[in-house]
Amino acid sequence: MSDHDAIRALIGKSCLTLDDSDFESYLALCAPAYSYCVRVWSPELRKDMIWLEHDRDGMAGVFEALPEHLQRSGRLSRLATVATIEAIGTDQFDVVSKFVVHHTDVEGRTQTLAVGRYNDRVVRIDGVVLLSEREVALETRDLGIGLHVPL
Amino acid sequence: MVARDQSSWDKMPDMPAGHFVSGLVYTDPDIYRDESNKVFSKVWHFACHESEVPDKFDYxxxxxxxxxxxxxxxxxxVIRTFLNVCSHxxxxxxxxxxxxARSITCFYHRWAYNSQGSCTGIPRASGYDDVKKEAVGLREVRTECLHGLIFITLDDGASSLAQFIGPALDRFSDMLTGQPLExxxxxxAVxxxxxxxxxxxxMDLYHEFMHxxxxxxxxxxxxxxxxxxxxFDGGHGGSGGDLKAAYDGYDGFAGRGGDVPPLPGMSATDFRFINLFPSTAIISRGTVVRIDTVTPIGPDKALLEMRGLGVKGEPVEHRRIRQKHHNQYWGPFGRNVPEDMVAAESCADSFRNQAGRYQIIARDEKMAGQDDAILRAFYSEWGRRVGRDPGAPVK
Structure with missing residues (x-):
């Protein structure tokens, strides 16, 4: 499999595993030094905002706590399209993907919840490509009743 | 009998007035119009924080x-407020x-206004015989600032902001003004x-158990x-003394507060809140402040605005930690606020078609614990202003 194919599969799996609440498999896609943040531009404040920020352990803690929390019912579906892959040396890549997240409620009605970009840093460790950094650059700023689950 | 039949379900609760609220207050279009005319057109309403318009011509x-x-x-x-409407x-x-905006120019016919609301430009003014710039200024709305909070009222004859709020914000003055905030x-969220x-x-402390x-x-x-x-008089209510939080109790929150200076007048584990009638809440968790305002869009739709505030000009690392503290509870991915939204929409769903008939606000813990007194004070003021009994708002 080419680097580009492997990276596309990695981005796709990151969506599928979160959609399926298979958090163990999601974390298996992440490098030990993984960092995750949701960044949003505020036209009201005219500055960037951070809405969520975790390292790998922090993400694991979020996932572990999820079953105890009150969440919006239904399912999320993340669809990402890789737009660019830029090699940084031999074992690092900057990857930009456009994504859309749909929410399907328990009656089966689907609505668009969010759109934005994944700005990912991907690294190759022992021949396997892994997510090293993910910045979720959200364009959507009204998430309705909110989320506990990272996008 | 334990479960109830329809007549029992519909019956007004056998409780003192003020200890229950009819579900119609959430759904009835006439009540909604009354709220618009008698509450939101009359009260002082939180608009924004002064840090959102720090420089001249910021809007x-x-x-x-x-x-x-x-x-x-x-x-x-001077910070002023105007209707966002061209006089033309x-x-x-x-x-x-x-x-x-040094000059506010309408895109349509290029009429222009300055920051004091005066009309400063009318293209080809010579074509008008009876339009004078002095007579076509913007509609100014009364604006006052208290502790950095900018309030407005649509009622030109309203009493002062100080009279409206009374002492309700006194316990917040050190926190809001001890250091400049932003x-x-x-x-x-709609x-x-x-x-x-x-x-x-x-206003409901009892629902702590939900989170x-x-x-x-x-x-x-x-x-x-x-x-x-x-x-307080006027339907405001909150914590009379600081409540405490034990952050070590939740995985990932341990040590919260020891890593950044608390806000003036607070310790890192203090929790203080005030609800200002009708629709603004100010909540501080030691190191960070949240201000939320909810504005009606329709009987069954509301715009919620959430702000987080930290110390202006603080080191980048402090700001990052304060953001984290804010987001842990109150961010769109937080542990607290998204769950409150679920609760609000869930109750609305029950009252929408009168499946739910009443809600009970009868907890009496002598102004301690999870007393419903703040809710009762709110609905007492609401009833006074709207001219309806919250328990039986429609005859």
């Missing part, structure tokens, strides 16, 4: 009672939520519920009887 657009308005930092240093044909003047977080259903989540994060950090952090609540 901030917002909505109240369905009307677009903007607050602008004038050339003379009614076009909206400012279409961005914030910005800086807004670092803003988000909004909720499928009546505006009061949201605001109740801020796992509060069950683990707050419910047992201090004896319930030591919690002091307070209500």
């Amino acid at each position: 901030r657009v917002f909505v109240l009672n369905g009307q677009s308005l903007f607050a602008i930092h004038g050339e003379d240093g 044909r009614g076009a909206k003047l400012l279409d961005q939520p914030s910005g800086n 807004v670092f977080h803003y988000n909004q 909720l499928e519920c009546n505006w009061k259903a949201w605001h109740e989540t801020n 796992v994060v509060l069950r683990q950090t707050q419910v047992n952090a201090m004896p319930m009887e030591d919690r002091k609540l307070i209500v």
Whole structure:
């Protein structure tokens, strides 16, 4: 499999595993030094905002706590399209993907919840490509009743 | 009989007046119109924080009672508010939520206004015989600032902001003014519920049990009887003394507060809140402040605006930690606020078609613990202003 194919599969799996609440498999896609943040531009404040920020352990803690929390019912579906892959040396890549997240409620009605970009840093460790950094650059700023689950 | 038949379900609760609220207050269109005319057209309403318009000509657009308005930092240093409407044909003047405008020029026919609301330019004015610039200024709305909070009222004859709020913000003055604050977080959400259903989540301590994060950090952090609540004339109410949080109780929150200086007058584990009638809540968790305002859009729809504030000019690392503290509870991915939204919409769903008939606000813990006194004070003021009994608002 080419680097580009492997990276596309990695981005796709990151969506599928979160959609399926298979958090163990999601974390298996992440490098030990993984960092995750949701960044949003505020036209009201005219500055960037951070809405969520975790390292790998922090993400694991979020996932572990999820079953105890009150969440919006239904399912999320993340669809990402890789737009660019830029090699940084031999074992690092900057990857930009456009994504859309749909929410399907328990009656089966689907609505668009969010759109934005994944700005990912991907690294190759022992021949396997892994997510090293993910910045979720959200364009959507009204998430309705909110989320506990990272996008 | 344990379960109830329809007549029992419909019957007014056998409780003292003020201890229950009819579900019609959330759904009835006539009540909604009364709220618009008798509450939101009359009260002082939180518009924004002064840090959102720090420099001359900075403006901030917002909505109240369905009307677009903007607050602008004038050339003379005074912050004023105007309807966001051109005097000429009614076009909206400012279409961005914030910005800086030395001159406010309508896109439609290029009529221009200054930061004091005067009309300063009418293209080809010679074509008008009976239009004078002096007579076509913007509609100014009364604006006052207290502790950095900018309030406006649509009622030209309203009493002063100080009279409206009374002493309700006194316990917040050190925190809000001891160091300059600034807004670092803003988000909004349109909720499928009546505006009061949201605001109740801020006034109702009893629902702490809904949140796992509060069950683990707050419910047992201090004896319930030591919690002091307070209500004020005008329907305001909040914590009378500081409540405590034990952040070590929740995984990932351990050490919270030891890593950044608390806000003036607070310790890192203090929790203080005030609800200002009708629809603003100010909540501080030691190191960070949240201000939320809910604005009606319709009987069954409300705009929620959430702000997070930290210390202006603080080191980047402190700001990052304060953001984290804010987001842990109150961010769109937080452990607390998204759950409140679920609750507000869930109740609305029951009352929408009168499946739910009444809600009970009868907890009496002598102004301690999880007393419903703040809710009762709110509905007492609501009833006074709207001219309806919250328990039987429709005859």
